Amino acid sequence: MPLDLSPYLFILACFDRYCSSSPSIIHRSWKNNKIAKRCICGVIILVAILYSHMVIYFETQSNGSNIICYPQQGTYDSF
Numbered sequence: 001m002p003l004d005l006s007p008y009l010f011i012l013a014c015f016d017r018y019c020s021s022s023p024s025i026i027h028r029s030w031k032n033n034k035i036a037k038r039c040i041c042g043v044i045i046l047v048a049i050l051y052s053h054m055v056i057y058f059e060t061q062s063n064g065s066n067i068i069c070y071p072q073q074g075t076y077d078s079f
Contacts, residue, residue: 004051006044012036 019031057076061068 005043005047008047009040012039012043 016031016036022028047061057070057072059072061070
């Protein structure tokens with residue numbers, strides 16, 4: 001999941017840069033640490049929810065030093 005977070009956090013960083021350099025007072029008011037921390041927590045929760053299906057519908061199999069993940073048989077496999 002950490003690599004999946006990077007595009008979302010990059011977008012948040014771009015939005016923060018936009019807000020900090022905006023001539024509009026309303027946009028600049030969005031640039032503070034409290035809002036940034038809330039947005040980061042929100043993104044982490046959103047990504048965890050979006051990828052929770054992998055924990056439920058994927059199985060792992062260990063072959064010595066290799067670990068293989070594959071989808072369960074059935075409707076999820078054809079998805």
